[in-house]
Amino acid sequence: MEKYKKILRKNKLKITPKRVSIINYFLQNNKYFTPHQIWEFMKKKFKKIGLSTIYRNLEKFEKIGILTKVEGEENRFYYGICKKTNKKHHHHIICISCHKIRDFDLCNFEQLKKQIEKITEFNIKEHHIFLKGICLNCEREA
Amino acid sequence: MEKYKKILRKNKLKITPKRVSIINYFLQNNKYFTPHQIWEFMKKKFKKIGLSTIYRNLEKFEKIGILTKVEGEENRFYYGICKKTNKKHHHHIICISCHKIRDFDLCNFEQLKKQIEKITEFNIKEHHIFLKGICLNCEREA
DNA sequence: ATTCTAAATGAAAATCATTTTCATTTAAAA
């Protein structure tokens, strides 16, 4: 948590009990949630907590690299913890079964990129890779 | 267009003047548009045309593989023509500058997939690759 | 060509995730 407090300070965000609680919840779960799900959790811990506070904080956390926003089913968005806080290039993979999320920085996209640039005649500037699968835990249970 | 009419028939969708017009517009532009942008175009051609008709048709066209839905800025969605109507695995690339969209089926993902599966211990079921770049035309103009 | 039927459509209202407003509270700097 100290690591995350540092990131907040570095980005001039105040360290509030609610922010700490949100981050802890993500850290303890390694799963992705909707803002509404986070709100449901937070309502148990704080007697006053607005949904807009959740939205505002999730958005800021994504901006500073603590969270990642993934698009789920039905045009809804989810947030999950991103451990790659060093801003290094990386991608995410989620478990379809338990909603676990994790990031990985292995990305040998260069070769594929060159091939695609050749056939499409595009100069590729950004690549977004998003993976879905079954995590080891869920695989074992099945 | 005959090709697209066939696809409509195969999927038991009626061939209406509005549907033909929407598809033609995509075919002639090779760009991605919001439902609202399509509506603006259609209002010039039909004195009665509801936005919900646009939404309904774009959604259906995506389902049968004529269009692809891409997420743009600010949680808004765009649709672009997809020439790979054979349902073969493929991806899309868009031009940041002129909003051109094109699909390509070259996808050497297998090797990268194995590497990622090893380090993440996930069994990868789906991969989504989405590319942004500058098309040849725009590159030349720059 | 005419009739029939399910699908398509327009207009308006509903939905619902997300954002904004504004008055109040609070973290943390002075």
Next chain:
DNA sequence: TTTTAAATGAAAATGATTTTCATTTAGAAT
């Protein structure tokens, strides 16, 4: 302790998308 900008709650606003329902229409049946 005082000060100040940031954070927050509550409520309203926004805005994209969906739904409802009465009417129209494409295409099949006759």
